[in-house]
Amino acid sequence: MTDFSLYILDLAQNCIRAKATQIDITIHEMINNNKLFIEIADNGCGIPKDKVSSVTSPFYTTRTTRKVGLGLSLFKEMVTSANGEFKIITNQYGTTIRALMQYDHVDLMDIGNIEETIFCLVLNEEINICFEYLVDDSRFVFDTVEIKKVLNDIKITEPTIMDWLKKQFLKELNIVRRKK
C-alpha cells in the first residue's frame, strides 16, 4: 500500500466486519510537536481478549475466504518503521486503534487521497462515519450523523448530494491543509 489513506480504508473494513455502526477516524498532524497521530475507533463487537496479541500477526485472520490476515499486521509494520507506537484498545463495546509516529521520519508515508477513502466508506449507508482532520490546532470535521439528520429520508449516496459533499469535503480539507 502506497499511502495512509489506503491503510485507513483497510482498517475500517475490520470495523465493518466487526458489525460497527459508527466509525470515528482522526488524523492529527502535529507539526509543532513533530508527531502524526492516527486513530480509528468503532463500536463493533471488539476483539476477544485471547486474540488481541495475535491480530497483528499476518497469520491470523477471522475470515474464511483465505488463510492469512494482513490489515493490522501491515499497519503495525508501517507505524513502527516510522519510529511510531501502536496500540489496540478493545472490549465488547468496540475497538480503537491508535498510532503515534514521527512526523518528519523519512519512512513516514503521505496521507494520500483521504477523500477517496472516506467516500468509499460513506457508500455503506447503514454505517456512520465521523472524520476529524487536524493540522496543529486547525480542525475540520465531517460527520455523517448530522448530514443524515438533515437529509432525512434522502440517501447520502444520492448523486447530487454525494457530489456536493465531496466538493465541500475537499474545500474544507484544503483550508486546514493550507495552515501547514
Next chain:
Amino acid sequence: MISLDELKKLRDEAAKKINLRNQKDGFRIVVGMATCGITAGARPILNGLVEEVNKRNLTNVTVTQVGCIGKCSLEPIVEVYDKAGQRVTYCKVKPENINTIIEEHIINNRVVTSLLISNYEV
C-alpha cells in the same frame, strides 16, 4: 464547516426528483475492498464506478463494497448482480474497464467476456 443550510436546500431539490425514480429492479455492483483488493487498486475502481453511474444518471444501479471475495490474486474484483440476483464476476479490473462495464453490461445488457473470472480459472 460544511453548510447544513445549503445541504438542506439540495436535499429538498433531490426529494422532488426522487419521486419520479424507480429505485427497484436494478443492478447492484459490488467491489471487493479487503486488504487484497485495496492493495490491487480497488479504491479508484469503486470511486470510478460511482462517478460513472452518477455521470450517466443511471438510477437503476447501486454501487457498494464488500470484504474479501476469496480470489485475492484476481483483485480488483467487481461483481454485478442483476435484478434476478444473477451474479457476474469481473477480475483484474482496471480504471479503463469501468466505462466498458457500465456501457456494455449495465446499459446494453451484454456481459464483458474479456474480464470474466473464467479467463483465469475454471
